[in-house]
Amino acid sequence: MLKRTVKNIYCLGVKELISLFRDYLLLILIVYSFSAAIVVASRGKPDSLKSAAIAVVDEDHSRLSRKIADAFFPPMFIPAKEIPRNMIDREMDTGAYTFVLVIPVNFERDLLAGRDPEIQLNVDATRMAQAFTGAGYIQQIINGEVNDYLQIKDTDSLARTVIRNRFNPNLTQGWFEAAVQLVNNITMLAIILTGAALIKERENGTLEHLLVMPVNAFEIMASKIWSMMAVVLFAATLSVIFVVHIFLAVPIEGSILLFVVGVALHLFAATSLGIFLACIAQNMPQLGMLLILILLPLQMLSGGMTPKESMPEWIQHVMQIAPTTHFVEFSQAILYRGAGLSVVWLPFLKLLIIGGILFLISLSRFRKSVA
Secondary structure: OHHHHHHHHHHHHHHHHHHHHOOHHHHHHHHHHOOHHHHHHHHOOOOOOOOEOEEEEEOOOOHHHHHHHOOOOOOOEOOOEEOOHHHHHHHHHOOOOOEEEEEOOOHHHHHHOOOOOOOEEEEOOOOHHHHHHHHHHHHHHHHHHHHHHHOOOOOOOOOOOOOOOOOOOOOOHHHHHHHHHHHHHHHHHHHHHHHHHHHHHHHHOHHHHHHOOOOOHHHHHHHHHHHHHHHHHHHHHHHHHHHHHHHOOOOOOOOHHHHHHHHHHHHHHHHHHHHHHHHHOOOHHHHHHHHHHHHHHHHHOOOOOOOHHHOOHHHHHHHHHOHHHHHHHHHHHHHOOOOOHHHHHHHHHHHHHHHHHHHHHHHHHHHHHHO
């Protein structure tokens, strides 16, 4: 009996894979979601400061002014170019520079004399994202160069704050965005593929054909789950290795194998949820509407876009029953911080329990829908 059940689940799963490989639109969606979509999310974020154009009007021509002008490096800034004062308006009107720094005459002499001289920073605010982020970076760079030049030491303070950014020293936002997009796409594809597989069976009338065969509802549902899990797991593994790690050069601190094991646990829960939604929806448009209502809250409140500690306490408690919360938790721990099994075993266990509950609920609903 068990041997026949396993064989039925395997053969039905192979049928699902063959059906998927004949659906070119879904194949394009899978390839795009695990390749171009991740690249665009990583490199297309406008609030990342990268290659910002800056010019310097150096009217002081002192050692300190040259030190400040030489302090802007890639990848955040293009090396600063020196322009005359009468070129400021024209260069900024043409969009040649986002920032123009004006160092006045006798800046170094006045600074050493304790007169608190001012440096003017002209900002092209039409480039809003770079203007907001870049102005803060420029202020920090100038303060750092001035303090270093004057060798300022706070002798009144007993403690000195030293900031070290761990795991992402340059605060490169693209690293974070690539991993978040990968996590979101794994959840999205798992639900879409599993739900679409069941909806297509119903719309094409082949579900009734299956029910007259010597197979039961458990075998039909299990076959759809394992086959779609295999597709998404295979695509996600290739994506994290070749797209995220190699092409985008995002450092993977932890074990990719451990991450893949966690993805498999999450896919068990997500594909079960896809079956449940497909049992509620009567057709693909209804499934699409349900996906909007379910996916957006799952992705926005899971801790990937905003730390869960920043959310209201009741939302934190409610989202503990969502599989995406624990998926994001162990994904960040493994990919960003190099955590091992001793750290992520609890999210793994919670995902296994949530997946089992969702599987049983979906199986009950599926049996009622085909009864």
